[in-house]
Amino acid sequence: MDLKERIGQITRERFGLPPEQCGDRQLYEALLVLTRNLTQERPAPGGERKLYYFSAEFLVGKLLDNNLLALGLRDQVRELLASWGHDLNAVEEQEPEPSLGNGGLGRLAACFLDSIAALGLRGDGVGLCYHYGLFRQKFEDNKQKETPDPWMEAESWLIPTGKRYTVSFGGFDLTARLWDAAVPGAYNDKANRLHLFDVEEPAPPPENGIDFDKTDIARHLTSFLYPDDADEAGRLLRVYQQYFMVSAGAQLILEELEERGYGPESLAEHTAVQINDTHPSMVIPELIRLLTERGLTMDQAVDQVSRTCAYTNHTILAEALEKWPLAFIEKAAPRLVPVIRELDRRVREACPDPAAAILDEKNLVHMAHMDIHYGYSVNGVAALHTEILKKAELKRFYDLYPRKFNNKTNGVTLRRWLEACNPDLTALIDQCIGPGWRQDPGRLVGLMDFMDNDRVLERLLVVKQNAKERFCRQLREAQGIDLDPTSIFDVQIKRLHEYKRQQMNALYIVQKYLDIKAGRIPERPITVLFGAKAAPAYVMAKHIIHLILCLQELIENDPVVRPWLRVAMIENYNVTWAERLIPAADISEQISLASKEASGTGNMKLMANGAVTLGTMDGANVEIAELVGPGNIYTFGAHSDRVIHLYDDKGGERYRALDYYHTPRVERLVDFLLSPELLELGDAKDLAALWRDIKGKDWFMALLDLEEYISVKDLAVRQYGDRKAWARKMLVNIAKSGYFSSDRTIKQYNEDIWRL
Ligand code: 26Q
Numbered sequence: 222m223d224l225k226e227r228i229g230q231i232t233r234e235r236f237g238l239p240p241e242q243c244g245d246r247q248l249y250e251a252l253l254v255l256t257r258n259l260t261q262e263r264p265a266p267g268g269e270r271k272l273y274y275f276s277a278e279f280l281v282g283k284l285l286d287n288n289l290l291a292l293g294l295r296d297q298v299r300e301l302l303a304s305w306g307h308d309l310n311a312v313e314e315q316e317p318e319p320s321l322g323n324g325g326l327g328r329l330a331a332c333f334l335d336s337i338a339a340l341g342l343r344g345d346g347v348g349l350c351y352h353y354g355l356f357r358q359k360f361e362d363n364k365q366k367e368t369p370d371p372w373m374e375a376e377s378w379l380i381p382t383g384k385r386y387t388v389s390f391g392g393f394d395l396t397a398r399l400w401d402a403a404v405p406g407a408y409n410d411k412a413n414r415l416h417l418f419d420v421e422e423p424a425p426p427p428e429n430g431i432d433f434d435k436t437d438i439a440r441h442l443t444s445f446l447y448p449d450d451a452d453e454a455g456r457l458l459r460v461y462q463q464y465f466m467v468s469a470g471a472q473l474i475l476e477e478l479e480e481r482g483y484g485p486e487s488l489a490e491h492t493a494v495q496i497n498d499t500h501p502s503m504v505i506p507e508l509i510r511l512l513t514e515r516g517l518t519m520d521q522a523v524d525q526v527s528r529t530c531a532y533t534n535h536t537i538l539a540e541a542l543e544k545w546p547l548a549f550i551e552k553a554a555p556r557l558v559p560v561i562r563e564l565d566r567r568v569r570e571a572c573p574d575p576a577a578a579i580l581d582e583k584n585l586v587h588m589a590h591m592d593i594h595y596g597y598s599v600n601g602v603a604a605l606h607t608e609i610l611k612k613a614e615l616k617r618f619y620d621l622y623p624r625k626f627n628n629k630t631n632g633v634t635l636r637r638w639l640e641a642c643n644p645d646l647t648a649l650i651d652q653c654i655g656p657g658w659r660q661d662p663g664r665l666v667g668l669m670d671f672m673d674n675d676r677v678l679e680r681l682l683v684v685k686q687n688a689k690e691r692f693c694r695q696l697r698e699a700q701g702i703d704l705d706p707t708s709i710f711d712v713q714i715k716r717l718h719e720y721k722r723q724q725m726n727a728l729y730i731v732q733k734y735l736d737i738k739a740g741r742i743p744e745r746p747i748t749v750l751f752g753a754k755a756a757p758a759y760v761m762a763k764h765i766i767h768l769i770l771c772l773q774e775l776i777e778n779d780p781v782v783r784p785w786l787r788v789a790m791i792e793n794y795n796v797t798w799a800e801r802l803i804p805a806a807d808i809s810e811q812i813s814l815a816s817k818e819a820s821g822t823g824n825m826k827l828m829a830n831g832a833v834t835l836g837t838m839d840g841a842n843v844e845i846a847e848l849v850g851p852g853n854i855y856t857f858g859a860h861s862d863r864v865i866h867l868y869d870d871k872g873g874e875r876y877r878a879l880d881y882y883h884t885p886r887v888e889r890l891v892d893f894l895l896s897p898e899l900l901e902l903g904d905a906k907d908l909a910a911l912w913r914d915i916k917g918k919d920w921f922m923a924l925l926d927l928e929e930y931i932s933v934k935d936l937a938v939r940q941y942g943d944r945k946a947w948a949r950k951m952l953v954n955i956a957k958s959g960y961f962s963s964d965r966t967i968k969q970y971n972e973d974i975w976r977l
Contacts, residue, residue, distance in 0.1 A: 224297055227255055241305050248307055249285070249315035250376050252298065256288045260403035261380055263412035265343060269491060270977045271481075272337070272344030273474055275467065275504055276330040276497035278446065279348050279415060280322025282796030284378050284402070285313055286641050291338070291405040317372040318797050320354030321417075323448055324716040325822050326535050328633075328796065329602075329963075330497055332822075335634040336967040338406035338413045342977050347470040347501075349462060350379070350400050350417035351446045353426065358754050358793045363770035363903060367757050369426055369445075378402040379417065386418075386469040390461060391555045395439055396421045397469035407636055408660055418469045419443050448756040457549055464554040467504035471511055485515040489528035493975040496532045496596065499543040499588035503550075505530055505595050506560035519563065523595065531974050532592035533600050533629070535819050537614045538720065544585040561586060568594050577617050593618045593625065598974045600629045603820035603841040605861060613865065629970055630841060631820040632963035635662055638826040639958075642800040645684045646830060650955070653677060662959035669956045678948035685807070685831060685951070692805035702789050708746035709941050711934075712832065713810035714791075714799060717753040717762040720817040724765050724915060725923040725930055726751075726810060730772050730788055731893045732886075732931055737782045744939050748787040750802065752794030764911040766790070768894065771903040799823070804830045808937055811836030812930065814921045816861035818842075829958035831951035835937055837926065841961070848957040853950045857933040858926035867922070878919035887924055891915055 222230070225240075231251040232240045240248065286309075289295040299309045322328060330346065337344040356367035373379070384399040397418040404413045424440035438461050447459050474492060475485060483491050488508075496502055505526055512522035536542065551558055565579040568590075575581075579590050593599050593615070599622075601607030607628035611619040619626050640647050640659070650658065654667035671677040689706040697703050713726055730749055737743070751769055755762035773788040791798050809827035811818075811834055818840040828834060828845060836842040837858040846854050859867070867876040882888055893899065894912040915923060941947050959965075971977055 224294065225301055228252070228301070231255060240301075243305075245307060245312050246315050248302065248305075249312045252285060252289070252312065253316070253376055253378070256285065256292060256294070257378060257380070257403070259292055259294075260288060260405040260412050263403065263405060263410055265413060266338075266341045266406070266409075266411040268343040268977050270343070270493060270975070271477070271491065272342065272493045272495065272975050272977055273347050273470065274330065274333060274337070274344060274495045274497065275347045275470060275501035276327070277348060277463065277466065277500035278322035278327030278497075279330045279334070279346055279417075280324070280327035280796060281319060281331040281334075281402075281415070282328075282637065282800070283313065283316045283318050285316050287335070287637055288405055290636060290641055291335075291407040293407075317374060318795050319372045319378075320357075320370045320795060321348070321351055321446060323355060323446065325820070326498055329631055329822055332632065332634040332637075332963040333967060333970075334404050334413065334415060335407075335636060336632070336963040338404045338411065339408055339634075339636070340964060340967055340971075341406055341409045341411055342967070342971060342975075343413070344975075344977065345413050346404070346415040347466065347473070348415070348417055349443055349446075349466050350419040352419075352423055352444050355446045355448055355754070356757065360770060360790070360792055363767055363774060364907075365755055365757075365763055365766050371426060384473070385421075386472045388465050388468040389556065390438075390464070391552045393439065395442065395465065397465060399469070399473070416470070416473065418466055420465075448754075457552065460545055460549045460553045463500055464503055464507075464550075464557070467501050467507050468554070470501075471504055471507045474508070475511055475515070485512050485517055486521065486525065488512065488525045492529050493977065494530045495970070495975070496530055496592055498533060498535045499592060502532075502543070502588040502592050503554060503557060505591055506557045506564065507554075509564075510556060510560050523564070523567070527595050528597055530592070530596040531598035531600070532589070532596045533602065534589065534606075534610060534615075535602055537606065537609055537819065538817065539614075543588040544581075545588065547580065547584040547586055550586060561591070564591060564595060572621060574617055577621065589615075590618075593622065597625060598627060599625045600627050600970075600974070601819065602629065602631045603844065604628055604630060605816075605838075605843045606819040606840060609816055609861065609865075627973055629966055629973075630844060630961075631822050631825070632961050632966035633822050633825045633829070634963050635659075635829060635958075637800070638803065639829050643684075643688065643804040643830055645687060646681075646804065646955070649677070649680055649684055658959065662962035662964060665959035666956050668952055672949055672952060675945070678945055678952065681831065681948050681951055682944060685805070688804035688830075692801055695801050696789065696791070700789075700792055704748055704787060704789060705746055705784075708748040708787065709807050709938060710748050710750060710805055711808040711810065711835075712750045712802060712806035712827065713812070714750070714752035714794060714802060715821075715823055717755040717759070717765060719761055719765070720921045721813050722921060722923050722926075723751065723753060723769065724911070725812055725927055727765065727768050727772060728890045728923070728927055729931055729934055730769075730776075730786070731890045733786045734772070734776065734782055735889070735893070737785050743785050744935075744942060746785050746787070747938060748789065750789050750791070750806075752791040752798055752802065754794060761911065761914060764907045764914075767903060767907050768911060771899055771908070774902050775898055799826070803827055803832070806830065806832040807941065808832060808934075809834045809836070811839070811842050812858070812926075813837060813839045814923075814926075815839040815859055815864045817864075817921065825958065825961035828954045829961065831955050833937065833947070833950050833954060835934055844960070845957075848960060849950075849953050853953040855933050855937045857929040859922070864922065867925075876919075876922055876925065878915065878917060878922075878924055881919075881924035881927070882916045884928075887927055890927070891924075
């Protein structure tokens with residue numbers, strides 16, 4: 222049966238209509254069913270050893286386009302739909318985006334699954350099926366409001382497996398139901414699985430926003446993904462979630478091991494478990510517990526698990542390293558307590574340093590310590606980050622186990638982040654260097670041969686211009702904001718966090734605003750675009766959103782400033798918005814305080830789409846700078862060693878925000894937060910709190926780098942005017958982005974860690 226007949230069969234069965242008479246919604250459902258069936262039928266890749274990638278988040282984004290692409294059906298389906306008078310893009314609009322992640326870490330897990338499948342490796346994801354995902358963001362009175370984000374519909378990518386596992390908490394048991402989404406491999410005919418566990422009887426949608434009775438754990442276990450660890454009840458629920466995920470996941474692993482014909486004593490030989498940050502760390506004691514239940518001695522179980530589990534660290538922010546009160550684990554996973562105590566005892570016996578223990582004197586369980594002692598690999602996510610882990614944050618562990626530490630610089634799947642989201646650029650690349658870069662992204666460097674090809678450079682500028690115009694239409698339809706596509710698009714898209722320093726970008730906007738008011742017109746119109754959600758309990762992050770939205774309103778209503786400077790914050794920024802905006806970006810803002818951003822992955826996506834980075838020497842920016850060379854990136858700011866020194870109590874030179882505030886230029890910008898113009902639009906309390914914080918504390922040192930940031934950004938805006946020179950910068954960035962393909966990253970994980 223050909224494709225047309227298969228679609229027709231589905232629409233007739235479901236809607237009693239031939240496809241020609243279906244609407245977008247019906248065609249979407251028919252394509253979903255078709256692609257789901259086609260992927261589900263694919264066999265798993267072969268191999269003796271199987272990977273399980275454990276992660277509390279898989280920010281997969283919409284899947285229809287992605288899966289059609291992997292199945293090699295995208296062009297055919299587009300043509301068929303067109304022949305019926307429909308546009309594939311409009312059909313795809315029907316798909317809800319599953320919001321199963323916060324940001325970088327969750328999206329990385331999704332890129333990795335895509336690459337693991339594309340490389341034909343045998344590896345499944347293991348996570349949770351959150352019903353309302355992360356919250357949906359709305360703006361009201363220039364503030365963020367949160368509402369639930371239900372994404373599951375009657376027809377979805379989830380396949381019921383019929384598999385169920387019992388998870389025993391303190392005082393009650395729950396059944397974990399397993400749902401699977403198939404992950405088709407591009408370039409092969411295999412598929413892996415994303416395993417998502419859910420409770421058997423989920424609660425109905427909450428009525429009061431995203432608040433619910435956090436003591437009703439049984440029914441709410443998989444309701445929400447937690448954006449932070451702000452309130453106590455939420456924190457405890459998070460531990461229940463984690464144990465639910467890893468206990469069911471560990472049972473699945475051992476069941477599959479047996480089905481493959483191997484005994485528990487050969488777990489390590491046939492299995493690799495990658496622990497994505499410490500959120501799934503309890504898989505270690507849980508596997509040990511289950512192996513001893515199956516007859517292994519404690520020594521044997523510890524040995525097997527220590528050769529099975531590998532840990533990825535994504536942060537050096539001390540407050541983000543998970544430490545759970547033993548009392549929480551006592552409640553959520555009492556059977557793990559004796560195991561954890563025994564693991565801690567063994568550590569203390571072997572290593573006298575109390576700071577390396579698992580249990581500290583406050584009875585906090587240091588999850589990362591458990592991973593490092595009882596895993597066989599510890600990796601950072603960018604070269605600089607791994608060096609800081611070895612030299613500072615995890616130094617004592619590096620001294621103990623130097624051979625466990627390794628770097629795996631992050632990557633992104635260029636199938637979604639170039640091919641799917643930017644077809645015009647893809648076509649141009651194909652015309653220059655042919656299609657081979659898809660399976661060998663390093664070949665993108667072939668674009669360097671076109672540096673002096675005026676026709677290619679001009680076409681690159683046209684592709685970017687068209688993407689900007691397309692984005693303007695989409696934003697106008699969604700939010701009623703009408704931007705100027707001929708202005709320079711300066712883009713900062715990432716979770717809102719003080720260390721990422723959106724506040725510094727806001728102060729740049731203030732500077733431009735005051736300049737224009739004083740008659741100093743910028744070189745060309747600038748549009749500053751933001752996309753960011755703040756954790757609901759992260760007060761300072763919400764104040765920063767408030768500031769940006771107030772600046773947006775102030776400028777929208779100012780006929781003098783508006784032609785030269787615009788601010789637009791995208792509501793409910795998510796994967797779908799990223800796919801729309803990234804192709805349209807001119808400047809990629811990567812301005813975290815050096816040493817704080819482990820890697821960043823948006824920086825890679827923007828680079829691959831021809832945006833030029835304006836960034837600090839942090840995370841993977843360092844590697845981007847090395848690859849593209851100084852003429853093709855704008856760097857500024859204090860380097861990580863200086864920042865680390867400024868945090869050091871013993872350095873004698875501790876950072877003091879006030880010293881930087883009391884300079885003529887900076888003071889004026891910061892004080893603008895309390896200006897009558899802004900107070901008229903904003904909440905005086907919130908703006909004053911932010912003002913006080915920046916001036917008096919500024920924990921992430923925005924004022925330290927502010928002046929250099931402003932002048933380097935002005936330089937970028939000026940150099941943008943030399944269109945040909947700018948097009949060359951774009952071309953170099955695209956050409957060098959092949960290194961940041963997650964296919965490269967996954968090959969390295971496989972060669973150095975998993976050995977599948
Ligand atoms: C922890 C405890 C309780 C509740 C929530 C959490 C929690 C949730 C999400 C802690 C951290 C996260 C997410 C972290 C994250 O996204 N990190 C980013 O990971 C990317 C992929 O490696 C990096 O590129 C980014 O630099 C890093 O910030």
